[in-house]
Amino acid sequence: MTELMDVLLFLFLVITAFGIIRMRDLFAAVMMSGLFSLLSACLFMVMDAVDVAFTEAAVGAGISTVLMLATLAITKREERGDRRRVEPLPLLLCFAIGSLLIYGTLDMPAYGDPEAPVHTYMAPRFIEKSKAEVGPPNIVTSVLASYRGYDTFGETTVVFTALVGVLLLLGGRLRLRPSSTMDITMGVDLRAVKRRQAERRQAVVDPSAAGDDAAGDNGGAA
Amino acid sequence: MFAVAMLAILICMALLIARAFTGPTVFDRILAINSFGTKTVLLIAVLGFMTGRPDFLDLALVYALMNFIGTIAVLRFTRYGDLSAFDRVLEAEHHTDPNWP
Amino acid sequence: MIELLEQGPGLYNYWMVVVLMMLGLYVLMAERNLVKKVIGLNIFQVSVIMLYITMGKVTGGTAPIYVEGSEDAIYSNPVPHVLMLTAIVVGVATVALALALVVRIHEEFGTLEEDEIQAAEGHG
Amino acid sequence: MILDVLSWLLLSGGAVVLVLTGFLILRMPTFYTRLHAASVNETLGPALILIGLALQTGDYANGFEVLLKLLLVLVFLLLTGPVASHALAKAAITNLVMPGQFKRIQSQEQQERERKEQR
Amino acid sequence: MKHNRILRVPVKSLVPLIMMFGLYVQFHGDYGPGGGFQAGVIFAAAIVLYTLVFGLRRARRAISLRALEITVAVGVLLYGSVGFVTMMLGGHFLGYDRLAHDPLHGQHYGILLIELGVGITVAGVITALFFLFAGRGLRPATRERVEPEEDATLEESFEGAGAVEGTP
Numbered sequence: 243m244t245e246l247m248d249v250l251l252f253l254f255l256v257i258t259a260f261g262i263i264r265m266r267d268l269f270a271a272v273m274m275s276g277l278f279s280l281l282s283a284c285l286f287m288v289m290d291a292v293d294v295a296f297t298e299a300a301v302g303a304g305i306s307t308v309l310m311l312a313t314l315a316i317t318k319r320e321e322r323g324d325r326r327r328v329e330p331l332p333l334l335l336c337f338a339i340g341s342l343l344i345y346g347t348l349d350m351p352a353y354g355d356p357e358a359p360v361h362t363y364m365a366p367r368f369i370e371k372s373k374a375e376v377g378p379p380n381i382v383t384s385v386l387a388s389y390r391g392y393d394t395f396g397e398t399t400v401v402f403t404a405l406v407g408v409l410l411l412l413g414g415r416l417r418l419r420p421s422s423t424m425d426i427t428m429g430v431d432l433r434a435v436k437r438r439q440a441e442r443r444q445a446v447v448d449p450s451a452a453g454d455d456a457a458g459d460n461g462g463a464a
Numbered sequence: 465m466f467a468v469a470m471l472a473i474l475i476c477m478a479l480l481i482a483r484a485f486t487g488p489t490v491f492d493r494i495l496a497i498n499s500f501g502t503k504t505v506l507l508i509a510v511l512g513f514m515t516g517r518p519d520f521l522d523l524a525l526v527y528a529l530m531n532f533i534g535t536i537a538v539l540r541f542t543r544y545g546d547l548s549a550f551d552r553v554l555e556a557e558h559h560t561d562p563n564w565p
Numbered sequence: 566m567i568e569l570l571e572q573g574p575g576l577y578n579y580w581m582v583v584v585l586m587m588l589g590l591y592v593l594m595a596e597r598n599l600v601k602k603v604i605g606l607n608i609f610q611v612s613v614i615m616l617y618i619t620m621g622k623v624t625g626g627t628a629p630i631y632v633e634g635s636e637d638a639i640y641s642n643p644v645p646h647v648l649m650l651t652a653i654v655v656g657v658a659t660v661a662l663a664l665a666l667v668v669r670i671h672e673e674f675g676t677l678e679e680d681e682i683q684a685a686e687g688h689g
Numbered sequence: 690m691i692l693d694v695l696s697w698l699l700l701s702g703g704a705v706v707l708v709l710t711g712f713l714i715l716r717m718p719t720f721y722t723r724l725h726a727a728s729v730n731e732t733l734g735p736a737l738i739l740i741g742l743a744l745q746t747g748d749y750a751n752g753f754e755v756l757l758k759l760l761l762v763l764v765f766l767l768l769t770g771p772v773a774s775h776a777l778a779k780a781a782i783t784n785l786v787m788p789g790q791f792k793r794i795q796s797q798e799q800q801e802r803e804r805k806e807q808r
Numbered sequence: 809m810k811h812n813r814i815l816r817v818p819v820k821s822l823v824p825l826i827m828m829f830g831l832y833v834q835f836h837g838d839y840g841p842g843g844g845f846q847a848g849v850i851f852a853a854a855i856v857l858y859t860l861v862f863g864l865r866r867a868r869r870a871i872s873l874r875a876l877e878i879t880v881a882v883g884v885l886l887y888g889s890v891g892f893v894t895m896m897l898g899g900h901f902l903g904y905d906r907l908a909h910d911p912l913h914g915q916h917y918g919i920l921l922i923e924l925g926v927g928i929t930v931a932g933v934i935t936a937l938f939f940l941f942a943g944r945g946l947r948p949a950t951r952e953r954v955e956p957e958e959d960a961t962l963e964e965s966f967e968g969a970g971a972v973e974g975t976p
């Protein structure tokens with residue numbers, strides 16, 4: 243049954259990927275990529291990778307989709323629809339590389355083979371010793387946090403750096419721009435407000451010099 | 465007997481994927497994908513019992529949660545074309561409604 | 566079909582992974598739309614993760630979390646899981662950064678199509 | 690034994706509900722009728738299957754924990770499913786058309802289909 | 809008419825529960841699936857859900873971006889400082905054996921601390937990313953730019969309006 247699930251889910255996955263590629267509507271494509279990610283998380287679950295499934299579900303189906311939707315909200319919803327033909331050169335290249343890779347897989351150990359080279363080095367040691375050396379029952383956690391602690395430190399730093407990059411690109415100084423303030427104030431034109439304020443300030447300034455100081459102080463303090 | 469339920473879930477998934485692709489309107493797609501998320505939750509639960517280790521139900525909870533968030537985000541997008549411009553609506557309500565928290 | 570059920574999928578997983586990978590590559594090469602490219606990158610990334618996880622699976626094994634009270638349980642290989650956990654995290658960081666770039670490009674050029682951007686820059 | 694039979698009944702009932710509503714989602718003519726099928730698919734199907742699974746937890750060592758989590762998942766699904774359906778219907782009504790005007794929906798679908806065929 | 813009451817009531821009660829679930833994932837990661845990264849994402853997801861239903865401004869009033877920046881830095885620093893402390897105690901960088909008398913306990917503390925660091929970092933990063941992307945939407949995407957100086961004076965004058973009017 244698990245094998246059948248594996249086969250079917252992979253089939254669904256490839257069909258979904260095809261569908262995403264053929265879609266013109268970016269919004270629909272983003273939604274379908276959420277579905278794609280849910281499917282792949284199911285597959286990880288079938289292949290015993292519980293932690294990976296956990297992460298993929300949390301990131302791919304939730305956060306990635308939300309971020310992409312936010313991007314679409316700021317940019318465009320539709321792809322330009324004039325070109326519908328298939329590009330020959332990339333297609334040919336993909337076929338060539340793909341057939342080479344498939345030729346390469348012929349030498350790979352079959353799915354689930356316990357004698358595969360991957361399972362003979364490192365992994366048995368982790369599985370046998372990690373309980374005695376590190377402690378937690380979850381082997382993935384003990385490898386992630388203890389044996390490969392450097393790696394995780396690097397990962398955390400990468401996430402941190404990504405935030406720094408996005409802050410540089412999108413952050414700027416963190417307050418609302420005038421045009422957006424206009425949005426929020428239901429179409430009250432802030433420029434008009436500003437003009438009126440300037441006039442009023444001028445009116446305050448003109449009669450006496452004392453008013454000038456007060457208005458200037460207030461403006462400066464704000 | 466878990467196999468029967470699993471098979472039903474897989475069939476339902478296939479049907480939902482078909483609807484998500486053919487769906488003429490956006491809302492059909494959203495509906496299909498939302499239902500699909502629920503099916504994945506069920507798949508995790510049944511799979512745990514099938515393989516004899518039903519202690520991974522945290523995952524099912526996460527799937528349900530993320531699916532809900534995704535659906536809400538998509539609906540926000542279709543409703544307002546934006547994930548944040550609906551602030552306007554909320555603010556307006558805030559000004560007109562004295563009972564608003 | 567029955568043979569397949571008895572023997573297990575064999576190399577089927579790898580082939581599907583290759584197909585996915587090529588789909589992602591095709592999108593990256595042929596598509597002009599930047600958001601679509603990010604989605605293609607996502608597909609490619611999932612295919613790579615899938616390859617590793619496929620290699621980590623052991624027939625008859627369970628998830629690499631110790632089963633209480635049983636000494637002879639077979640576990641799947643935890644090492645690919647750890648590597649791919651890191652890869653997913655880095656992947657979401659990449660996607661976020663790419664999307665931020667897309668947003669900035671759209672603000673600057675008003676379009677998401679690559680050829681239009683090149684034309685606007687003057688060497689299209 | 691009785692629990693086993695009951696659980697089997699619930700599981701197969703859930704399976705039937707899932708497949709039937711899945712077909713309905715695919716085959717129903719308009720969006721609102723499909724939504725009708727989908728909300729059954731999102732509440733009744735999972736409820737039957739999860740309760741069926743919950744009756745099986747007695748066989749496991751950590752059965753109580755599993756039972757608790759299953760119920761938590763069930764509560765969460767029953768809480769969020771109808772909310773999502775409601776939000777979906779509301780969004781559809783504001784963006785699309787009212788449920789009574791089937792002809793307009795159908796003509797819109799027709800237009801979409803024609804536009805697709807033209808591509 | 810109240811806006812989206814049906815959405816609001818369940819979400820309001822769900823958000824704290826989701827946060828609690830995030831904490832469970834964080835500290836249960838040793839025994840089952842989960843860990844710092846997943847917990848951070850779930851924690852951030854709760855905030856995202858709140859933002860989606862109640863609006864960005866309310867969410868930002870609760871959690872400012874400045875605070876998020878500090879949080880993220882604190883997470884990375886926590887991770888790094890664990891490694892530093894183990895070096896100070898005479899071990900390797902991130903060799904947790906030295907953190908307690910019993911190496912197993914040391915490993916336990918070490919894993920707990922660095923998972924906490926990862927969780928804090930990721931929660932902060934994801935929330936900040938969402939705030940940045942959604943907040944960008946508040947500005948209509950046009951090609952005309954608003955110069956910072958003009959921007960500043962506008963805001964100043966808008967905020968100072970009450971003061972100017974208040975001075976008779």
